[in-house]
Amino acid sequence: MVQTEKLRKEFSLRLSQALDASKYPPHGRGIRLARELGVTSKAVSKWLSGESFPRQAMIESIARLLNVDYLWLQHGSAAEKGESGLINALFRRGFPLLDWKDVGHSTVLTDDNFKNYAFYASGSKLDSNDAFWLKVKDDTMTSPVGLCVPINSMILVETDKQAKAGDLVIVQLAELDEVTFKQYVVDAGTNQKYLKPLNTHFKPIELPDSAVIIGVVVESRMSFVKPDLADMTYS
Template identity: 35%
Template sequence: MKTTEKNLTKKRELSEVEKAECAALNAIYKAKKKELGISQEKIAIEGLKANSQSAASHYLTGRNALNIEAAAVFARYLQVPVSDFSARLAKEIDRLSEDSNSNVGEVRQPKQSFRYPVISWVAAGAWSEAIEPYPAGFSDRYEFSEYDSKGPAFWLEVKGDSMTSQVGTSIAQGSLILVDTEVEAAPGKLVVAKLPDSNEATFKKLVSDGGKLFLKPLNPGYPTEVFDENCRIVGVVVQATQKFHY
């Protein structure tokens, strides 16, 4: 009987640990794929640099054992640490990362990140507790952040130059600001507020002077608004696409 090439290259059976890792990864993928808007094809082609969706499928179904590179790719797309599905590989990645002579920078475990919608200033002005945090169709654009919000949060794209300054904090037009609706709005914080005479939200610094609150632009060329009982704080700005300090 002729020995075929297929017989000579018989695939190694996965160990119980490797099977458990693939099963855990598959469970995470199924739980998060809809929320994150990802697919096996996206992970395979963009992340694993493969030619077809099957490259991701083989890891998820346990046909192929996970390795460090594949684990790091899945962790990045699923926004979880490798340790969530493979303690074995997580330890190996950490060990290699500590070795200054090791070229493994691209496979380090990713920090956890969170997905928030980018909304309009009108939508921000209409924000209320009735919005569950992101109903279907709420936004067609999402951005990620390592910030774990205290409550519903969203991104806004800065319009105009009222928050630019020659000194200190300056937020340029076109920057994205992340707004957390549950952070306490104390004087000195940058806030998004709703003024009674506008259907849009506004971005200002909340300041206190003589026992009264004001909404102050960082650009001195713009007027300061009195914050009275008809104004409403939508949320506090916790991050911007450029670094700043309160």
């Protein structure tokens, strides 16, 4: 607990330094920053007093607004000292929940409209920050035994990850104008690639040359309560 409080205080000091460098006045700076970020002044007040952290996406927005390095703003010098793992656990990385109709359109989620999306935290260690959540829309990946990803599960899709045989993937089928969630399978004898449903009531389909693997599913969760929003202020 003492270590967490120390990190909060250090973040608040870096935020104050960034505000000073950007010529924000000593009085009313919290209200001005809140207005420019589109958040409550109470949230900013907690950041400045060291009571809480903003989520990572918000830290990136603050860094852009104040023209500072977001890694410095988030981590300070701790990453250089090998403490980044602890800090990453405290600054939980949030990823947007997309509609299926938005998947595959790289311009949908931009810096200008990220506030339109709900952000959910991940417990996974990702190779990159390019990822998004989807809610499973059908029962094609529901299996009575073994691996099972039932309808309404939340799945995290990492777009920079290279798909390998056996991975669960999100694929854009241009010919069918469809985005689908299946298991990526490669026939060892013919090298033919397939998309396999985990539900045995559905048949595998050959992966057409025109198909695009958008990303690999790296996390799945099924919750009976609403997941924690990563765009909340962590205390």
